[in-house]
Amino acid sequence: MINPIPMGNRTNIMKTTGNLTRGNGLSRRTLLAGGAALTGLAATGIGLRPARAQQRGGTIKVAKGHGQTNDSLDPGTFINGFTVALSYGMHGFLTGVATDGSLEPSLAESWEASPDAKSWRFKIRNGVVFHSGKPLTLEDIVVSINHHRGDDTTSAAAPLVAGITEIRTEGDDTVVFDLESGNADFPFVFTDYHLAILPAKDGKVDWQAEDGCGPYKLVEFDPGVVARFERHTDDWNDQRGFFEAVEMLSVVDLNARTTALVSGQVHSIDKLDLKTVGLLGRRPGIKINSLAGPQYYTFAAHTNTAPFNDVNVRQALKHAINREDIVEKILFGHGTVGNDNPIGPSYRFHNPDLPQIPFDPDKAKFHLKEAGLDGLSVTLSAADAAFPGAVDTAVLYQDSAKAAGLNIEVNRVPNDGYWADVWLKHPFCAVYWGGRPTEDQIFSTAYAEGAAWNETKWSNARFNELLVAARAELDEEKRRAMYFEMQELVTMDGGTVLPMFANYVFANSDKIVHGEMASNYDVDGERWMERWSFA
Missing domain, CATH: 3.10.105.10 (Dipeptide-binding Protein; Domain 3)
Structure with missing residues (x-):
């Protein structure tokens, strides 16, 4: 999972304009550029995945070496590669990690911090709708993050949002997060796969509704067995979600996963047998990916x-x-x-x-x-x-x-x-x-x-x-x-x-098309649903 631009050595391409710092391709390094001398830190129009020559259509089938029968759709419980991929496929997030490891906008189209990084304003994108047709509101965002806060939460993401003292809204397009102390990396927090934005119901997250605002609509979920998806035709981003349908299988047995790929039953598998990965890569129609990262x-x-x-x-x-x-x-x-x-x-x-x-x-x-x-x-x-x-x-x-x-x-x-x-x-x-x-x-x-x-x-x-x-x-x-x-x-x-x-080592059929792949998580940052397509 080797990045052409290593995660720890990216070029600072931010520009200072007046009393704000803005840029394209905001990395962890650029977030800190200028430090406390800045009156604000902001991002606008950052790094949306560029248009590529990808065709729409077809059903991709993927066998994951993860998943268990007690998996839940409660985002606070997501725990393995199966639920991570499910989360990124069906849900929207305020921010995302681009393929080069930099920070990119998503449901939040821009953000700005106070000089001490203790208060952050996120401007929310207009025109986003859930799979049910419900428009995204600021309340959805507030309750989605609050789902992981408080003494009663059981969410694994609780430590990431523990420093938030208050979440408030301004107007009809801005959410403000006040922090107990400064956090220079705060926008990266919202890339975590637990922090999905779900619809609100009676002041709480309605995860039982199986609704999301990501590129794919969940149509079947059998924990530890399979999750099936259909493309969200009203997705706000037309540069993702190229498959018409996705079938993700939980196949923990390594031999069964490998056989499924070799026989053409699935198009991609993860968690390969490294003893035989060289032989697998010699088979016609199969490509091996080995990417160095934080795993x-x-x-x-x-x-x-x-x-x-x-x-x-x-x-x-x-x-x-x-x-x-x-x-x-x-x-x-x-x-x-x-x-x-x-x-x-x-x-x-x-x-x-x-x-x-x-x-x-x-x-x-x-x-x-x-x-x-x-x-x-x-x-x-x-x-x-x-x-x-x-x-x-x-x-x-x-x-x-x-x-x-x-x-x-x-x-x-x-x-x-x-x-x-x-x-x-x-x-x-x-x-x-x-x-x-x-x-x-x-x-x-x-x-x-x-x-x-x-x-x-x-x-x-x-x-x-x-x-x-x-x-x-x-x-x-x-x-x-x-x-x-x-x-x-x-x-x-x-x-x-x-x-x-x-390394993240996974394989896919040569029928699959993808560009530069991310290395922040396995299998293209587990955002293969939205990024890949058929040739």
């Missing part, structure tokens, strides 16, 4: 549960894993070694100077001794639903850990229900993350104290202090230093064993 695979240990509540045990686990061996045998060149924190090279504030934790059985033994242990036995739960090759990775971890006096018992669990029954519940388990567009989003979602998806139950006072401070800091170098320290804290103190960053 990473982890083994998450609950830091509030013995023995993982001892930092020395956590350090022993990190020194007992042979990362290079795993990258070679599991990723087959489609990824790189990780260093136990999620901020890889694709991020703007990646810390390249953070020392790599090596495979060092003697150092692992040292940390066990510091914990008062001569040896240690732990259970590691894994299923290939977590990531392709997760069970094999766990076995490799088991083998390397033996030299350190660590006995890792691999508990192979069922694929179905993994995210509901194992993740966040078993104290040591395999996990995959698609990453997020900004450092603040991934840290807030997966590492902040109290976050619903803080999979290691980790709490570090200094980290949480820096998380709030970095979000509001407009000085580029000060912000960089904060994120560097946060990465070190996660690596040295956190409960995440992160051995590798994995």
Whole structure:
């Protein structure tokens, strides 16, 4: 998933006009251009996907290696690649991530911030209608974001919007968000797949209506089996949604997915078998895509549960894993070694100077001794639903850990229900993350104290202090230093064993046409429904 313009190295093409900064192709870097000297930060007419020679028509069939029977249409519960693709296909969002990783307008056609980035005004596009024919209103936007706020919310996106103190409307086309503290990356928040804009009913989001204002209308949803869509003919953007219909199948079994593609039953699959991806790519009519981005695979240990509540045990686990061996045998060149924190090279504030934790059985033994242990036995739960090759990775971890006096018992669990029954519940388990567009989003979602998806139950006072401070800091170098320290804290103190960053590897029929593909999530940012077409 390699971007021609890397996520952390984009050219600043903003222009300053009067007391406002406006631009085309607003990236995280340009959002901060000029810092507090600006009286406002704004975006207008940014990066709508350009017209391409694409034909309309046909039904695309895609097999996803995700999905479970307890999936829900409540956007706060979206949890896997199946529901992410569903969300981006049927729903509208205030902003979006373009194929080059920059920020683009969507339902919000422009936005502007106060000098301290504590108040943001979003001008909402006119003429948008839901699939039911209902016009988009400002109330829809307010209740959609409020769905993820408050003490009663169960949404995984709650940490992303926790800093909002008030949402208000101005006139008939503007929504204002007041924040507890400044957030220089705030417009990126609304690209998150949970923060879909749904119709309001009695002051709340009506997700049971199965209505949306995205490029495709949902016509059937059988959780863990299939979702079917038809093109939204009244979509506001005529440069997307080229298929007449979409059939998305949940096919967690790898062999079944691959067979479906080879036999022509489906046009695209994700989560390929990397051991045989070269052979698959040699088959006529099949194209392999391998794109580097923020995706990473982890083994998450609950830091509030013995023995993982001892930092020395956590350090022993990190020194007992042979990362290079795993990258070679599991990723087959489609990824790189990780260093136990999620901020890889694709991020703007990646810390390249953070020392790599090596495979060092003697150092692992040292940390066990510091914990008062001569040896240690732990259970590691894994299923290939977590990531392709997760069970094999766990076995490799088991083998390397033996030299350190660590006995890792691999508990192979069922694929179905993994995210509901194992993740966040078993104290040591395999996990995959698609990453997020900004450092603040991934840290807030997966590492902040109290976050619903803080999979290691980790709490570090200094980290949480820096998380709030970095979000509001407009000085580029000060912000960089904060994120560097946060990465070190996660690596040295956190409960995440992160051995590798994995490329997004997926395949499609050569009947499919697409342009430059995004690398912020799997399969063209999971916006393949709106971006692809048939030749």
